[in-house]
Amino acid sequence: xxxxxxxxxxxxxxxxxxxxxxxxxxxxxxxxxxxxxxxxxxxxxxxxxxxxxxxxxxxxxxxxxxxxxxxxxxxxxxxxxxxxxxxxxxxxxxxxxxxxxxxxxxxxxxxxxxxxxxxxxxxxxxxxxxxxxxxxxxxxxxxxxxxxxxxxxxxxxxxxxxxxxxxxxxxxxxxxxxxxxxxxxxxxxxxxxxxxxxxxxxxxxxxxxxxxxxx
Amino acid sequence: xxxxxxxxxxxxxxxxxxxxxxxxxxxxxxxxxxxxxxxxxxxxxxxxxxxxxxxxxxxxxxxxxxxxxxxxxxxxxxxxxxxxxxxxxxxxxxxxxxxxxxxxxxxxxxxxxxxxxxxxxxxxxxxxxxxxxxxxxxxxxxxxxxxxxxxxxxxxxxxxxxxxxxxxxxxxxxxxxxxxxxxxxxxxxxxxxxxxxxxxxxxxxxxxxxxxxxxxxxxxxxxxxxxxxxxxxxxxxxxxxxxxxxxxxxxxxxxxxxxxxxxxxxxxxxxxxxxxxxxxxxxxxxxxxxxxxxxxxxxxxxxxxxxxxxxxxxxxxxxxxxxxxxxxxxxxxxxxxxxxxx
Numbered sequence: 001x002x003x004x005x006x007x008x009x010x011x012x013x014x015x016x017x018x019x020x021x022x023x024x025x026x027x028x029x030x031x032x033x034x035x036x037x038x039x040x041x042x043x044x045x046x047x048x049x050x051x052x053x054x055x056x057x058x059x060x061x062x063x064x065x066x067x068x069x070x071x072x073x074x075x076x077x078x079x080x081x082x083x084x085x086x087x088x089x090x091x092x093x094x095x096x097x098x099x100x101x102x103x104x105x106x107x108x109x110x111x112x113x114x115x116x117x118x119x120x121x122x123x124x125x126x127x128x129x130x131x132x133x134x135x136x137x138x139x140x141x142x143x144x145x146x147x148x149x150x151x152x153x154x155x156x157x158x159x160x161x162x163x164x165x166x167x168x169x170x171x172x173x174x175x176x177x178x179x180x181x182x183x184x185x186x187x188x189x190x191x192x193x194x195x196x197x198x199x200x201x202x203x204x205x206x207x208x209x210x211x212x213x214x215x
Numbered sequence: 216x217x218x219x220x221x222x223x224x225x226x227x228x229x230x231x232x233x234x235x236x237x238x239x240x241x242x243x244x245x246x247x248x249x250x251x252x253x254x255x256x257x258x259x260x261x262x263x264x265x266x267x268x269x270x271x272x273x274x275x276x277x278x279x280x281x282x283x284x285x286x287x288x289x290x291x292x293x294x295x296x297x298x299x300x301x302x303x304x305x306x307x308x309x310x311x312x313x314x315x316x317x318x319x320x321x322x323x324x325x326x327x328x329x330x331x332x333x334x335x336x337x338x339x340x341x342x343x344x345x346x347x348x349x350x351x352x353x354x355x356x357x358x359x360x361x362x363x364x365x366x367x368x369x370x371x372x373x374x375x376x377x378x379x380x381x382x383x384x385x386x387x388x389x390x391x392x393x394x395x396x397x398x399x400x401x402x403x404x405x406x407x408x409x410x411x412x413x414x415x416x417x418x419x420x421x422x423x424x425x426x427x428x429x430x431x432x433x434x435x436x437x438x439x440x441x442x443x444x445x446x447x448x449x450x451x452x453x454x455x456x457x458x459x460x461x462x463x464x465x466x467x468x469x470x471x472x473x474x475x476x477x478x479x480x481x482x483x484x485x486x487x488x489x490x491x492x493x494x495x496x497x498x499x500x501x502x503x504x505x506x507x508x509x510x511x512x513x514x515x516x517x518x519x520x521x522x523x524x525x526x527x528x529x530x531x532x533x534x535x536x537x538x539x540x541x542x543x544x545x546x547x548x549x550x551x552x553x554x555x556x557x
Binding site for chain 1: 242243245246248249250252253255256257259323325328330331332333334336337338340341347348349350351352355371372373374375376377378379438442445478480481482483488489490491492493496497498499505506509510513514532534
């Protein structure tokens with residue numbers, strides 16, 4: 001008996017040592033592989049840059065509409081199909097007339113309620129003709145993008161105007177592809193629909209968690 | 216030959232009190248050697264420890280943030296600069312901007328404009344040097360059915376081709392910087408506290424990682440560093456501050472600080488800068504000309520889980536439609552704004 005213990009104790013220690021050094025059972029990390037973040041997801045550029053549309057800039061246009069329209073006056077508005085500007089898809093609710101917004105004689109300007117000109121770089125005054133409450137919110141800052149400094153005594157603030165987010169011919173904010181979803185510890189993984197979409201905390205660290213990728 | 220009695224050391228010596236037999240010595244020695252080797256094997260992971268993993272003496276003796284003198288703070292910032300240089304090879308600007316007088320920060324989020332694109336989530340990660348793997352994100356964007364506000368069935372894993380989906384609405388949740396913060400109350404070592412400008416901050420060097428605050432937060436706004444945060448060297452944001460986005464160590468909590476290294480010098484937070492729809496609004500609520508002051512005064516506003524009494528400084532608001540169409544646009548502002556710089 002005594003000899004057995006004398007033999008078994010060192011053997012047990014040695015087995016422990018071998019197991020600890022060789023580490024035959026690999027550690028399974030619950031941390032999933034990193035999902036790369038696309039560069040556009042952290043890019044603060046506005047969705048629209050209306051004056052700088054690359055194909056027009058490359059073609060040498062400076063967006064002075066009267067460069068053409070001085071020579072070629074556009075006809076009075078009729079129901080016939082457009083022969084120019086056919087890429088414009090007008091989808092602006094009941095606002096279906098070009099000259100509701102564009103000045104009938106000066107194409108470098110917009111038109112206000114009295115037929116006077118609104119400068120082309122003040123589009124918010126045009127939109128305000130119909131969208132009064134939104135215009136008031138925009139003036140106060142609760143609608144629209146503001147970038148830069150909240151404290152204007154310390155730095156510049158950029159207030160984005162309507163057409164830097166909205167296409168005036170199709171005003172609803174365009175849909176975007178979403179940036180990658182969370183892959184975070186304790187945020188779990190997407191639950192199959194058959195579980196009613198509810199989060200099951202016991203499944204959070206199940207081994208199949210990192211084989212199942214949300215993408 | 217009378218005294219030729221046998222002396223000791225013959226064929227079968229009886230075990231004496233004076234020593235051990237060879238057999239015993241070998242057996243017990245083998246057991247001790249095996250035990251020592253097992254102990255060494257069990258401690259062998261310590262070989263992989265670098266001096267980076269252990270706090271330096273200076274770090275160990277560092278006082279609580281509130282008890283540090285300006286000289287202590289400068290030493291701590293210098294130590295962080297050196298650590299960042301050593302680990303990431305980046306010359307960081309580590310500062311400690313103090314809270315501004317007469318400023319209380321408030322966040323507004325327009326849920327009728329949020330489209331759920333998650334750009335705020337990733338801008339926040341890039342700005343605040345959060346761990347990329349395992350991933351730590353301060354902002355969670357919940358997707359819910361229109362007409363309901365059921366957080367239990369809200370989904371933050373939505374992944375359609377395009378957002379917003381027409382029958383859903385989106386609600387980003389992050390730290391609400393509560394005026395009555397439960398996370399601060401439960402901290403056993405006072406490693407987290409509320410600053411005079413309303414931001415709840417953490418001294419990462421004082422945090423013991425007990426995660427009580429994570430459990431206490433009703434918004435799941437706090438995150439724990441289960442491992443050393445992994446940040447690619449080329450993605451480090453070198454604009455750091457002691458209380459916000461300096462690289463964290465393993466085993467400490469972290470949370471949104473309204474980007475205090477930006478906002479305390481007058482800039483807007485990173486999540487707001489990147490928002491494509493302008494749903495996010497930030498400012499000093501004590502300034503009657505600020506956007507957030509206007510929102511709280513004029514818009515329909517609610518806070519998340521108002522019933523738990525945390526008094527958040529993060530307000531959700533929405534645009535009511537058709538309620539004020541009779542009000543005229545003030546004509547005196549026509550043409551006056553946006554003359555330059557806009």
